[in-house]
Amino acid sequence: MPNITLEGPRIEDVARKRELIKTVTDAAVKAYGLPKQAIVILIKENTPDNVGIGGELLADRTTGKETAG
Numbered sequence: 001m002p003n004i005t006l007e008g009p010r011i012e013d014v015a016r017k018r019e020l021i022k023t024v025t026d027a028a029v030k031a032y033g034l035p036k037q038a039i040v041i042l043i044k045e046n047t048p049d050n051v052g053i054g055g056e057l058l059a060d061r062t063t064g065k066e067t068a069g
Helices: 014-032 058-062
Strands: 003-008 040-045
Touching: 003 014, 014 040
Parallel strands: 003 040
Antiparallel strands: none
């Protein structure tokens, strides 16, 4: 049973999450040749205050709080 984890920013719209799950499930079914009931997908949503890029919080980069230098 394949387990697929998707990590990224929060998706507010549940309809968009449904479409994401369907699209990834369809791709996994095609790749693995398994029924869709065998595919498990987890969405891990990360807020910008829990992601660091280049030594800075993403929250600081997206809100204009980044420092020069």
